[in-house]
Amino acid sequence: MKVVLDTSVLIAGPNVSVPGDLAISAASIAELQFGVLITDDATVRAHRLTRLTRILQVFAPLPFDTRVAASYGELAAATVRAGRQPRRRQLDLVVAATAHAYSAHLATANLADVAHLSDLIDLIEVPTRTEPLT
Secondary structure, eight states, X not given: OEEEEOHHHHTSOTTOOOOSEEEOBXXXXXXXXXXXXXXXXXXXXXXXXXXXXXHHHHOOOBOOOHHHHHHHHHHHXXXXXXXXXXXXXXXXXXXXXXXXXXXXXXXXXOHHHHGGGTTTSOEEEOOOOOOXXX
């Protein structure tokens, strides 16, 4: 079973266990890179950069391509139909669209953000405890 890890799972720390053929979205790399660059705290920045580097050593991110773009359109439309605003969580939707495009499950620690998509994507809720300095 292919499982795309949401960014929330990637920042949750090493004690998170998700079974399956694990993958990540290029959108998660964008979110993690932003996290590295946005903090003014050198210790936090170093911690985040180390995490990002380790993730890139383990995963070759699935790209945002035309297949994922088509899935994004479908999921964004479903988000509007659910009475939600897709612009608020665009990168979250791109990660979800990556799972959708690759017929994968989506593992997330933020189930409430994507629960309205459960008819379109198989969701896996991952209970996490975020490490300090994330």
